Amino acid sequence: MRFLVAENEQPYADHLQKMIKKCCPENVKIDHVTTAQEAKAHLDTNYYELCFLGYDLDNPAGGMDVLKSLHNTTALTAFVILSSHANKEAAFDALTLGAMDYIIKDRFTEFELSKCVSYSMYLKLREVGLQKEALHDSLTGLGNKGLFDAQLKQASQRAKRDNEKLGLLVIDVDKFKYVNDKYGHKVGDQLLQQIAERIVGETRSSDVVARIGGDEFAAILIKPKSADHVYAVREKIEKALSATPYNIDGIVIKAGASVGCAVLPDDSEDLDKLFSAADVQMYKHKNTKKVLMGHSRDYLDQVLR
Ligand SMILES: [Mg+2]
Secondary structure (H helix, E strand, C coil): CEEEEECCCHHHHHHHHHHHHHHCCCCCEEEEECCHHHHHHHHHHCCCCEEEEECCCCCCCHHHHHHHHHCCCCCCCEEEEEECCCCHHHHHHHHHCCCCEEEEHHHCCHHHHHHHHHHHHHHHHHHCCCCHHHCECCCCCCECHHHHHHHHHHHHHHHHHCCCCEEEEEEEECCHHHHHHHHCHHHHHHHHHHHHHHHHHCCCCCCEEEEEECCEEEEEEECCCCHHHHHHHHHHHHHHHHHCCEEECCEEECCCEEEEEEEECCCCCCHHHHHHHHHHHHHHHHHHHHHHHCCCHHHHHHHHC
């Protein structure tokens, strides 16, 4: 789970982060910012499940300004306003602006915070008509196709608005069917988990990695320096996935993946076309490997897919 804590009172921000870690001990990542401007920038380029926004963030009602400016662009993030004032009108305004809750800073316990996190996320998911399971892949913990599509749409809108590029990578594991048939699904599942870890290891925390199908992954490279940077990351991931064999409960498996990429707006501004361009390149790489190995096409179609 990814949290953003936008709070300018340092001791309070520290306290809140400690409490979040206690409430949600598994896989929590927390970013902390102290100004409204930083909060907007982080929300613009990262996906957070929940954002705590200080009401008085660097100027009176600064948190509310952030809420006003982002309400329509961060459709999947739940916001909670942190305030020092028990002010009914302010609380009502926050909820009207789309916040899921309005809590008074020094008056809640760990239990209340944990309740606030669960409720806020539940309400947000209900609002967007989804369930948590509908957004994440339980095997790898990564986002799934539904979440990825929404994140890609958001990221592309921001890239167009800011005149920035965006990189899209599609990654298809080679020989996955072969691994599954030979060693069984349990080993296949663990291979996918290790592959997911390697992909995440080659990307920045602001990038997005998802499992979009059985043995298919995808990534969004946010604000790449250039198209060349996207090509370089494509190559780096393809190498990292095949550089060393995978050790799964003592079984050593040589595996790898074919990776294709496309750059917005260079290849297309249309997301379906961008996906197709990355797919075409991915299959090109896969076919090159097939030819290099010199096997019959039928055999390889079965084995490499
Ligand atoms: Mg495959």
